[in-house]
Amino acid sequence: MKVGILANGVVAAVVAIPIVRFVLSALNRGKQYRSWVTLGPAGQFPEGETRLATFRNPYVGPTDGKTADTACWVRHIDGNKFQVFAINCAHLGCPVRWFPQSGLFLCPCHGGAYYRDGSRAAGPPERGMFEYPSKLENGLVLIQAGELPTPGATSKNFSSGPCGNGAPCGPCGKASPCA
Amino acid sequence: MRKRRAVRTLWKGLAVRLIARIGEWLDRRLQLAGAIQEMAAHPIPRRSASWWYVFGSAALTVFGVQIVTGILLTLVYVPSAAEAWSSLQALNHDIALGWFIRAMHGWASNFMVAIVLIHMVQVFLFGAFKYPRELTWVIGVILLLMTLGMAFTGQVLRFDQDAYWGLGIGTSIASRTPGVGSELVKVMLGGPIIGGAALSRFFALHVFVIPGLLISGVGLHLLMVLKLGVSEWPMPGRLVRKATYDSRYHELTHTDGVPFVPVAAWKDAFFSAAILAAIVLCAAYFGPFGPTGEPDPTIIQTVPKPDFFFLWLYALLALLPPQMETPALLIGPVIVIGALIALPFLAGEGERSWRRRPIAVLSILLIAISLRTFTSLAGHSPWSPEMNAWSGEPIPDKFLRGRTALERQGAAVFQEKQCHNCHALDHGGGERGPALDTVAARLTQDQLIRQVLQGRGNMPAYGNSLNPAETTALVAFLQTLHEPGRPPAQDASRAVERPR
Numbered sequence: 001m002k003v004g005i006l007a008n009g010v011v012a013a014v015v016a017i018p019i020v021r022f023v024l025s026a027l028n029r030g031k032q033y034r035s036w037v038t039l040g041p042a043g044q045f046p047e048g049e050t051r052l053a054t055f056r057n058p059y060v061g062p063t064d065g066k067t068a069d070t071a072c073w074v075r076h077i078d079g080n081k082f083q084v085f086a087i088n089c090a091h092l093g094c095p096v097r098w099f100p101q102s103g104l105f106l107c108p109c110h111g112g113a114y115y116r117d118g119s120r121a122a123g124p125p126e127r128g129m130f131e132y133p134s135k136l137e138n139g140l141v142l143i144q145a146g147e148l149p150t151p152g153a154t155s156k157n158f159s160s161g162p163c164g165n166g167a168p169c170g171p172c173g174k175a176s177p178c179a
Numbered sequence: 180m181r182k183r184r185a186v187r188t189l190w191k192g193l194a195v196r197l198i199a200r201i202g203e204w205l206d207r208r209l210q211l212a213g214a215i216q217e218m219a220a221h222p223i224p225r226r227s228a229s230w231w232y233v234f235g236s237a238a239l240t241v242f243g244v245q246i247v248t249g250i251l252l253t254l255v256y257v258p259s260a261a262e263a264w265s266s267l268q269a270l271n272h273d274i275a276l277g278w279f280i281r282a283m284h285g286w287a288s289n290f291m292v293a294i295v296l297i298h299m300v301q302v303f304l305f306g307a308f309k310y311p312r313e314l315t316w317v318i319g320v321i322l323l324l325m326t327l328g329m330a331f332t333g334q335v336l337r338f339d340q341d342a343y344w345g346l347g348i349g350t351s352i353a354s355r356t357p358g359v360g361s362e363l364v365k366v367m368l369g370g371p372i373i374g375g376a377a378l379s380r381f382f383a384l385h386v387f388v389i390p391g392l393l394i395s396g397v398g399l400h401l402l403m404v405l406k407l408g409v410s411e412w413p414m415p416g417r418l419v420r421k422a423t424y425d426s427r428y429h430e431l432t433h434t435d436g437v438p439f440v441p442v443a444a445w446k447d448a449f450f451s452a453a454i455l456a457a458i459v460l461c462a463a464y465f466g467p468f469g470p471t472g473e474p475d476p477t478i479i480q481t482v483p484k485p486d487f488f489f490l491w492l493y494a495l496l497a498l499l500p501p502q503m504e505t506p507a508l509l510i511g512p513v514i515v516i517g518a519l520i521a522l523p524f525l526a527g528e529g530e531r532s533w534r535r536r537p538i539a540v541l542s543i544l545l546i547a548i549s550l551r552t553f554t555s556l557a558g559h560s561p562w563s564p565e566m567n568a569w570s571g572e573p574i575p576d577k578f579l580r581g582r583t584a585l586e587r588q589g590a591a592v593f594q595e596k597q598c599h600n601c602h603a604l605d606h607g608g609g610e611r612g613p614a615l616d617t618v619a620a621r622l623t624q625d626q627l628i629r630q631v632l633q634g635r636g637n638m639p640a641y642g643n644s645l646n647p648a649e650t651t652a653l654v655a656f657l658q659t660l661h662e663p664g665r666p667p668a669q670d671a672s673r674a675v676e677r678p679r
Contacts, residue, residue, distance in 0.1 A: 026365040026376070033371040054477045063375025065261025066475040067343070070372075087479060092496060093347035095479035097566065102597040103644040108482040109348070110497035111562040111611050113639050121639035123562075126501045147371040148347070150364055152354025 033059045034146035039084070042141050045076040050098050050116065053084075058146045072132065073098055073105070074141060075116065082141055085118050086130035086149040093150060096129070105129065126151070218405060219444075222436030224428075226412035228443035231305070233450035234298035235404070239397065240451035241291040244458065245329075248284040249386070256336070258382035260375040260474070263338035267470045282462035285337075288330055290458055292488045295326045300543055303522075306531030307410040309419045313523035315403040320519045322396050325389050327488070332385035334486050338378060339470035344483030346373050346381075348496075355505045373476075408432060409439070413531035420528060482566075484557070491553035497562040498553075565609035569597040575605045582659055589656025592649045596641065604660075612638055619660045619667035626668075627654045 021028075039053040050073055057068040073096075075083040085105070087095045094109035104121060105114040112123035119128040130149035135142050206212045255274060257266040270277035299319065302308055308316035331349070335342050353367055354360040369376030411431055437443070468486075472478060485493050499507055533540055565572070574590050582590070593599060601611035622630065631650060634640035645653065661667050 024366055026369050026371075027362055052479070057372055057374075059371055061370055061375045063259035063261055063379070064372075065259070065375065066473065066477075067260045067374040068372065069475060069477045071477045071479055087476070088347065088351075091351070093351040094344055094483055095476075095481060097479060099597055099600075101569070101595055101644075102641070104597075104639055106564050106566065106600070108563055108566060109344075109493075110560075111564060111637075113564075115639065115643070121634070122637045124497060124499070124501050124504065126504075148350065148364070148368070148373060150351045150354035150360070152351070152356065152360030152364070 034144055036135075036142045036144050037146075039072070039074060039141040039143060041139050042076070042082075042136055043139070045074045045082070045141065047076050047078050050075040050100065052098070053141075055143070055145065070145065071095070072143070072145075073129075075118075080136050082134050082136065083118060084132045084134040084141070084143045086132065088130060088149050089125060090120075090127050090129055090149075090151050091123070091125040093148075219440040220438045221405060221408070222432040223409040223439050223443055224411035224431050225435050225437050227409045228437055228446065229412065230446055230450070231301055232409065232443065233447050234294055234301055236447040237451050237454045238291060238294045238298055239401075240455060241287050241294060241458070242393070242397065244287045244455065245284065245291065246390070248280050248287065249390075251280045252284055253386065258336070258379055260338065260378045263336070263378060264470055264473050267337065267339075271467060271470075278467050279462055281467035282465070283458060284333075285468040286461040286465070287458050288333055289487060290454060292326055292330055294454070295323055299323060304533040304536075304539060304543065305410065305413050306419070306533070306536065306539075307413075308523040308526075309529070309531060310421050310424055310523075310527045311407055312403070312410060313527055315400060315407065316523045317520055318396055318400045318403070320516070322393065322400060324516070325393050325396065328389050329385060329393070330486065330488055332381045332389065334489075335378070335381040336385055337469055338474050340472040340474055340478070340481045341469070341483050341485070343373060343474035343476065344481065345485050346377065348483075348485075348493075352508050355508060357509075409443070413533070415530070415532040415534045417531070418529050419531055482563075484560075487554070490557035491550045494553040494557035494560070497560065498556075561610035563609075564597075564600040564611050566600060568599040568608040569594050572599055572607045574599070575607065578604060578660065582656070585652055586656045586659050589652035589654065592645070592653040593656055596644060596649070596653070598653075601638075615657065615660055617661050617665070619658045620662065620665050621668060622657075623668045623670045624654060624658060625670055627657050631657075 035058040037055045037058050039055055045051050045053075052071055053074045054069055054071050057064075057070055060068040071087040073085040073087065075085070077083065085096075089096050089107040089109065089112050091107065091110055091112045094107050096105045096107045096112070096114070098105050103116045105116075105118075107113070107123065107125075110124050112125040113121040114125070114129050115121050117128075118131055120126075132143035132145055134144075202212070252270070255266055255270050255277060257263055267281070270281050272278070302316065302319070335346050350364050350367060350373065354364045356363050365371065367377070367380070368374075369380045408428060411428065472481060484490070495507075496504065530536055574594065579587060579590055598615075599608040601609040603610055603614040604616060606614075618627070628650065629635075630638065631645065631653060632640060632642040658667055
């Protein structure tokens with residue numbers, strides 16, 4: 001009987017390894033999910049304005065369909081300075097909307113609000129908006145994307161305003177919002 | 180005539196004998212008849228053959244409905260992020276009665292959560308979780324969690340905008356787990372984004388993993404009900420003692436017991452039929468749930484909301500102070516589930532009747548009222564800005580009539596800068612901030628200017644979005660907002676004359 005149990009234990013361990021690795025396969029790729037993607041020519045984003053842009057996620061699965069299309073907010077500060085924010089609220093991931101008249105991003109789910117530079121203005125979010133690393137290359141706006149931004153650990157891959165792209169933005173607190 | 184009757188009797192006799200022979204043949208091999216007879220005839224306390232004891236069997240019936248309609252839906256549904264939504268559209272519009280099967284499955288899921296909760300409350304108030312039925316209760320708690328798991332995963336499979344962003348909320352909650360948040364998200368989604376892999380995972384959970392566990396859990400739960408007997412009607416003052424309970428229960432069922440079939444079973448059967456009829460009626464009258472818009476993440480004009488049974492959580496997430504949220508989300512469920520599991524071990528003996536357990540009754544009332552309040556709050560979510568109020572909700576006439584040009588200019592600024600999205604005037608507009616109908620009676624001119632420019636509490640600072648002229652106009656308008664007979668707030672120091 002002992003031999004039987006031992007033999008089963010050994011075989012079970014051997015079988016368990018591929019099963020566990022299969023289930024956890026999404027982890028193995030690690031940082032490979034992220035790469036630079038283009039949002040289009042810088043001319044599409046007028047200076048001083050914030051516009052919605054969409055891009056196809058660099059990592060696409062065979063059955064992803066439209067879910068691999070992603071939206072983001074592009075803020076052209078001036079000259080070569082851009083900020084690109086994730087569409088997902090830093091509270092629980094709902095899609096935030098930009099209101100140019102009041103210069104605020106508002107979230108429809110739980111009432112999170114952010115200033116134009118992505119810093120937290122009000123509501124339940126504990127931090128500013130997720131900001132993609134961005135750069136300007138050959139007249140194209142590029143961002144480093146590939147993962148769903150979430151308020152937990154993933155957010156270490158995203159900076160939170162002020163301000164990306166080396167743009168000096170000053171202290172953006174409640175009392176002194178950014179220029 | 181007589182001859183024909185004789186022939187008929189002969190045939191009848193033959194048929195009965197044939198059926199009996201087949202039955203004997205099967206039972207010789209299966210040996211189940213004895214067990215089934217014992218199950219049907221097992222004695223239960225006379226008063227337990229009550230309408231209060233029908234919820235468990237009704238939950239089982241609804242589970243059966245879910246299995247049948249679920250299998251039917253998988254004939255058409257495609258668990259691919261690219262095709263799930265269109266396969267739901269096909270079910271709703273192209274396939275004969277596809278809408279009805281979807282509606283049955285959706286309504287039965289609501290009924291199932293409701294009945295499981297009612298069953299649990301009844302068992303709790305009747306003290307039926309006490310000795311010797313502790314394990315039956317614990318498995319029941321696990322069955323409740325799995326039922327809620329089915330409700331959530333089912334909402335994801337209805338792959339529309341609500342499902343997409345709802346899963347985003349679930350992912351965001353999971354990501355807050357300290358240390359392993361990022362890994363947990365990837366394992367949950369099967370990849371870096373909410374897409375095909377995530378839907379497949381939730382399909383596997385909803386269709387194979389959780390139902391498999393549910394079926395075995397229900398089997399165990401039922402087995403224990405049979406082995407330990409249906410709990411007796413709780414009598415105030417008749418205490419449960421481990422030393423005496425078994426013999427007293429045995430005596431009760433054998434001196435004053437009734438067989439489960441038919442004395443109690445007909446009530447179970449009748450109630451199940453009534454619930455089934457209610458599900459059919461709801462499905463036929465109200466139709467299926469969604470799907471809402473296509474799950475395309477580039478369509479951001481959406482206000483995602485969870486299904487009914489998770490609305491309270493949605494409200495709680497808006498109302499908790501930010502710094503308490505993560506601890507509440509991660510520790511809260513552990514405490515609640517821990518308390519439910521610990522309950523029969525902490526209170527396994529003693530009084531069963533709810534008439535002598537005021538804390539039990541009050542706890543149920545408190546939980547019910549809280550859940551009801553949060554659910555109804557989530558219905559109109561006052562914490563969210565009303566996104567279209569600035570353009571779609573004009574300022575009522577009475578706030579504009581007889582005002583100066585500057586004050587009217589301020590009213591235009593009020594709309595243009597979307598103040599109305601968060602602040603109501605005469606019950607129109609957002610409820611994120613306080614209504615401003617009488618704000619001038621509460622705040623002086625200086626306080627209004629400060630509040631607008633610097634913000635405070637939950638109000639953003641507008642110093643950066645307003646030029647001085649706009650600020651002056653806006654504050655002038657705000658100063659007109661007070662009741663007719665009540666003067667606006669004044670800074671008392673302004674009235675003091677400076678000494679010469």
